[in-house]
Amino acid sequence: MTAILASRQALQGRGLAYGYRAGQPVFAGIDIDIDSQEIVALLGGSGCGKSTLLRTLAGLQPPDAGTLQFLDAPLRAPHPRAAVVFQQASLLPWLNVQDNVAFGLDFKHQPKATQQAIAQRVQASMEAVGLKGKERLFPAQLSGGMAQRAALARALAREPRLLLADEPFSALDVLTRSDMQALLVEVVHRWHTAALLVTHDIDEALLVADRVLLMGSTPDVQAGAGRIVQSWRIDIAHPRRMDDGRIAAMRLEILHALQSLRGQAAAV
Numbered sequence: 001m002t003a004i005l006a007s008r009q010a011l012q013g014r015g016l017a018y019g020y021r022a023g024q025p026v027f028a029g030i031d032i033d034i035d036s037q038e039i040v041a042l043l044g045g046s047g048c049g050k051s052t053l054l055r056t057l058a059g060l061q062p063p064d065a066g067t068l069q070f071l072d073a074p075l076r077a078p079h080p081r082a083a084v085v086f087q088q089a090s091l092l093p094w095l096n097v098q099d100n101v102a103f104g105l106d107f108k109h110q111p112k113a114t115q116q117a118i119a120q121r122v123q124a125s126m127e128a129v130g131l132k133g134k135e136r137l138f139p140a141q142l143s144g145g146m147a148q149r150a151a152l153a154r155a156l157a158r159e160p161r162l163l164l165a166d167e168p169f170s171a172l173d174v175l176t177r178s179d180m181q182a183l184l185v186e187v188v189h190r191w192h193t194a195a196l197l198v199t200h201d202i203d204e205a206l207l208v209a210d211r212v213l214l215m216g217s218t219p220d221v222q223a224g225a226g227r228i229v230q231s232w233r234i235d236i237a238h239p240r241r242m243d244d245g246r247i248a249a250m251r252l253e254i255l256h257a258l259q260s261l262r263g264q265a266a267a268v
């Protein structure tokens, strides 16, 4: 654990490219770094390749070009310390919350741990997301927010050094969403995790992220492949408020950048 924490950089991607069809890259030339305890938000128009990039960073699909390093070693396949959270909690309906959170922790590719250590990790991650006392409930008995908390607990139980979240809160009502955003910031800081948050929501990005990356394609880049076209660092303490003048100014800037990208795409 000490050795891992000593290295601040969790993930590094260089020159990444990926396409579902030969000669038609969804994205190309992507350089990305995510540090421990850092939340990077990835924004961009629909279909620009955000989810495809997230899956590549998760090791779920090897890049066509470029290199990926996770915890200073090449990443070529899903890693037990890199956890993914999707828009839908995708809990197993026949297992209660506790068993859902524990599911897979004793699989062969997971780091070896005693049953007692696994039980402690499950308990700690359920407490971290505020699900203590809900262990015996089944997914059908959970609200959307509770289900997403369970999905987050399942990710945390893997003691991830990297959390990759693809629009995890977009199906939640506005208050639950706000709670979950605060929870994400808290767990990333407390668990020394690096996080990538794919979102469509500029406000969400500004409320939780340390950096915002804008992904899109511009006419000067090959075959309309997505790339990181702009980034912003947000050095503002948490909790943040949308009526903070600095946030409001950045919001406008990002909105204009998104509109400009859309304009360039339409002009092609």
Ligand SMILES: Nc1ncnc2c1ncn2[C@@H]1O[C@H](COP(=O)(O)OP(=O)(O)OP(=O)(O)O)[C@@H](O)[C@H]1O
Pocket (backbone or CB within 6 Å): 020, 026, 044, 045, 046, 047, 048, 049, 050, 051, 052, 053
């Ligand atoms: N499994 C797949 N097979 C073929 N093409 C795909 C596949 N998944 C995505 N695509 C295509 O790749 C491109 C990028 O899709 P992706 O879902 O990564 O974009 P996105 O930015 O996450 O979109 P959204 O914001 O709408 O979720 C789109 O043109 C999409 O149609």
